[in-house]
């Protein structure tokens with residue numbers, strides 16, 4: 095089960111009967127739900143980014159830490175590995191990213207949504223040229239070849255059979271086959287396979303861009319396969335193919351939210367369907383957990399510190415009628431610091447404190463350092479703004495549960511209590527909370543890099559993986575069963591092996607005749623999603639622009655800085671064009687998070703990518719397929 099957010103809203107609801115919870119998040123739905131079928135558990139671990147200094151080669155699939163992890167810590171770690179320790183860096187991405195600019199040795203542009211095809215062809219070269227780590231596969235994995243298939247798996251269903259074209263599809267996954275899908279020349283694929291297999295060790299990782307796509311669950315596993323085939327799992331300088339480890343964290347106590355009596359959960363993305371037609375939502379049609387089906391629609395939404403009702407959700411124009419209809423969802427409460435696009439749908443709009451207006455702390459980590467930032471209250475809240483604790487305490491009072499909610503404490507008294515608890519686990523913190531606020535930041539360094547699944551690698555008998563077989567499951571019997579029992583929509587697929595599945599609205603789909611350009615929306619340095627999207631200083635530094643290749647721009651008579659119309663069957667957005675060879679031909683990118691700003695005709699005028707994205711959830715995780723879109727672009 096997904097850990098509930100430690101917010102006062104959860105505590106309040108748990109005191110009055112509970113709430114419908116969600117699993118996963120918009121960041122990592124497909125990798126979180128999909129990749130554990132390879133390694134087991136509820137989350138796939140990675141080596142620290144700092145461990146990259148021990149790698150001969152690092153291969154990044156859609157991982158752009160120079161922009162998505164902008165803190166100085168990550169940048170220094172990357173530069174140390176690249177420039178002091180001489181780790182070579184290859185970046186596979188439709189865009190020549192800021193990471194490419196700062197630490198990349200070589201860029202391999204790839205069409206969005208096709209990494210599983212590239213991975214299969216890399217495996218083809220490794221297998222046919224005898225470059226794989228056979229002893230590793232024999233000892234640590236099931237399903238690589240016919241001999242190691244689990245009981246009950248049909249003949250011809252091993253990974254090797256799939257790759258060599260001896261499986262049901264009879265298609266060898268040659269570099270020529272993958273080239274047609276990915277846009278990467280066959281010779282480059284062959285060379286990359288030899289480079290990855292030849293590097294001792296190799297740090298293979300993926301950002302979360304590749305998995306934020308219609309069949310992203312398989313993509314996350316397919317990239318993981320490269321680490322498995324080359325035996326780079328569980329060793330210094332290797333990695334699992336997942337994203338790098340998030341870093342060490344200190345065990346600070348969190349606000350107790352009490353137990354949620356409601357055990358039903360739905361994915362973070364398909365909640366709109368629970369407003370619209372909950373009766374269709376079952377375990378096998380919509381991934382409902384904790385119950386066979388939903389038994390009631392969503393009638394009330396708490397939207398606290400989020401712009402996901404509309405701006406960040408996707409399919410904005412399709413969400414609009416669902417949110418607008420008062421008979422469907424009757425009450426929407428928005429609690430924010432800023433009058434966002436989501437706030438337009440609020441029945442109750444509650445202004446919330448900025449972090450400068452309340453006491454709190456933040457506990458986080460990065461590679462070899464863990465820290466707690468004690469956020470001091472600098473000024474009293476302005477206007478009518480209140481902290482989320484005081485808002486919920488006020489509502490608890492009206493609902494007759496104030497005593498149970500507050501236990502007689504103010505927000506500061508809760509912090510003092512939680513601080514005292516934290517000090518038991520971290521005795522070197524200052525004696526009082528007041529002294530902690532005076533100190534400001536507490537840091538602890540960890541000398542060792544984290545090595546994911548090291549214990550399993552060292553002794554797989556004593557430390558099996560948390561998968562049903564205790565091994566790496568290249569063929570997943572659990573997925574084979576879901577493939578049989580779940581009802582999927584056209585374009586969705588679940589497969590026991592990490593197969594390439596062509597996306598609808600993908601690189602090679604027939605819809606490209608009408609909508610020739612693939613559209614993604616990368617995370618952008620101007621803002622965090624939509625936060626600060628309204629800050630004109632930052633707009634000046636990093637303006638909102640459509641990235642488009644000179645070839646595609648020229649074919650459309652578009653010049654640098656022209657205002658263009660980006661559109662498909664779901665929506666229209668107007669924005670300035672950034673003509674740049676830093677994006678491959680056939681692909682455009684509109685950085686996600688710009689504020690939806692419709693004109694009288696309902697067309698967005700601010701480059702908001704989510705008027706072009708769709709509501710169709712992904713197959714297994716029922717998550718957001720934000721990077722799977724086709725569009726046309728013309729001069730406005």
Ligand SMILES: Nc1nc2c(c(=O)[nH]1)N[C@H]1C(S)=C(S)[C@@H](COP(=O)(O)OP(=O)(O)OC[C@H]3O[C@@H](n4cnc5c(=O)[nH]c(N)nc54)[C@H](O)[C@@H]3O)O[C@H]1N2
Nearest residue numbers: 120121399400401402406430431432446623624625686720
């Ligand atoms: N097309 C496309 N869409 C995407 C993505 C994508 O890649 N492509 N990425 C997805 C991802 S990974 C994510 S995580 C989501 C993010 O979606 P959201 O979490 O909704 O992102 P933000 O826009 O940052 O919204 C945060 C809100 O919190 C408010 N806020 C900030 N500080 C405070 C505070 O102290 N108190 C209160 N009450 N409010 C505060 C801000 O004003 C803002 O409105 O977007 C998703 N949407």
Ligand SMILES: Nc1nc2c(c(=O)[nH]1)N[C@H]1C(S)=C(S)[C@@H](COP(=O)(O)OP(=O)(O)OC[C@H]3O[C@@H](n4cnc5c(=O)[nH]c(N)nc54)[C@H](O)[C@@H]3O)O[C@H]1N2
Nearest residue numbers: 121156162186206207301302303304616617618619622623
């Ligand atoms: N500055 C800034 N930093 C942020 C955020 C922000 O909004 N702004 N958001 C934060 C949050 S909540 C999250 S979840 C993370 C998100 O982190 P990510 O999900 O990793 O970020 P994205 O930019 O969506 O994708 C990373 C890269 O993948 C590429 N890409 C897209 N599709 C594909 C594909 O099919 N194959 C390959 N190989 N590459 C592809 C994109 O061009 C991009 O360069 O970032 C966090 N950091």
Ligand SMILES: [Mo]
Nearest residue numbers: 119120121122
């Ligand atoms: Mo995210």
